Amino acid sequence: MSNCLLQACNIKKTYGTVVKTEVLKGIDLSIQQGEFASLIGYSGSGKTTLLNILGALDKPTEGEVKFNGQKISAMQDEELAYFRNSNLGFIFQFHHLLPDFSVLENVLIPTWIKDGTANKNRIERAKELLEMVGLKDRINNNANDISGGQQQRVAIARALINEPSLILADEPTGNLDSDTTEQVYALMRDLNEKLQTSFLIVTHNDHIAAKSDRVIEIKDGNITKDFMTKEKEEGEIWQDLAPCYCKLKDERESVL
């Protein structure tokens, strides 16, 4: 079994102080190195909330997130910012490029944040990534002057520039047409295989989900399904799978 990259244990999230709504009710989840996983569920089921907590953008009401064994909740603002910058890539539904910058500059922003500026190597890398996402001839365009699908591909290149080990994508194709959706997924899948970057993607698209390594379904704040697509084809239902791979792995090791 591959290495455990991210491990969330008993994540609970409650909104509101007077009327309390428990959105996440004790999620156990771990993501492996190099894994391409889909997170599915009805609207309002808590997918975004979970993703934000896993990406250290939000704090759980209860529970612990560990990244490479390091507790995220223990980090202070600057440490946390540095952690996000070097380990995580985000792709949002509304692409969120910075309109005041060019395509190439948008891809370089995570590098700027890290090093203050981008050296030649990084600029070359950004161009390579833009070539990979098929936007080589658009690098000097303003971020607002390209189509939605192109913007989302820029966002993917941007998420990859600092070579993070995990990319969290929240409905990255939510407002793209189906052809473009297909292309963007093919691209992410390709990059996942080439660079061994893990992906956790929130999606409504069953078709896409079926093509991932792993599907996680969340319902009413709990994980209701979590299975490997490979195994499912073999007829094995992973619905009752132990929620924490790492725990499973540890148990296995202790058994051995």
Place this chain on the structure above:
Amino acid sequence: MKFELKLALRFLKAGKGQTLFIMLGIAIGVAVQIFLGTLITGLQEDLVNATVGKSPHIVLRSESTKITQREQDDDSLLSTEGNFIKDERSLSNWEPFLTYLDSQEQLTAVSPVVSGNAFLIKSGLRSPLVIRGIDSDRADDIYRFEEVTTSGSYQLSGNQSLIGSEIARTYALDIGDSFLIELAGGTSEIFIVSGIFDLGTQGINETWVFLDLIRAQRLLDFGGNISSIELQVSEVFKADQIANQLDRELIGADFTNWKDENASLLSALNSQSSSSYTIQFFVLMAITLGIASVLAVSVVQKQRQIGILKAMGTSSKSARNIFILQGAILGFLGAMLGVFLGFLLIQGFLFGTAAATGDPLFALNIRFNQTMVILLITTLASIISAVIPARNSAKLNPIDVMKG
């Protein structure tokens, strides 16, 4: 900081209209400050120059019977004896003091004077006189004889005299004419008019007569003594400080300076300055509020961008600094532009007043120091005004601003 600077510059560039607008606002404010400051300084200098330009700034007299210099390493100790015989404090052995004062950097004029009262007698008329025995060249450093001598020459020797224009008018005295000076004791001597001056003050023009120092010493029975040493300083407003400094050095000497004697003028100047500061303060307030509100709006406009930057790993501190830097850049560049505009305004003013009167009303010089202070204060105030917007930027939560 490089990253923050890059973002700050880009944000300013992206909001071109806003940036130019607020910068122009700052520039106008600073231009007003520069113009006002220069105008008031010029006006005050003009006024002070009229008051003390052609008179001593500091006068040294004998306070006790003995003046000595504070102990020195070498044995060139200065010392003089006061002479109280005639109830007229006079200085003896004053030449070494002259040498000492000549060596002082801040002093631009050092002039020994013998003075006393007498009467002028001419054609049966008689009026009081103030006798000023001087060394023409040294006194010229103070009284600018070149400028004030309306006819004749100011070089004095023997029984030559330089008389006030009012005396000349009253007694119809012209160059080469003679008149009699009579002392209270009854001694009298004849003097020749070699020059007529107009020092711009009625009282002086009516009573003063400049005589050669040696001749005056003899006339007034001073022997080799003098009454006082008159001084001018390069920085007029430091006259009191310099006098104090000299006072500490020369024990037993009594110093008076123009500032003590013109307290009411100075308090008028001070209140003028403080009203100018008040105006400058409110201009600064307006600038600060302008920047603060523009940046506050900018933070709201850019909150999505800030959110995404934070999600990508920009710390709250960096998010704050981006806006602090914008404030600093706006303030500094605006102020620079303002200095330029202020300079144009002053040139315009000089040109305008010159067109009306043929000569500029008075000299206006932009002060380097004053300008630097305004630049610095404006930049600092701009940074301070950016603090609240910057704090809002630091507080932005990425998940709140990126929803939907």
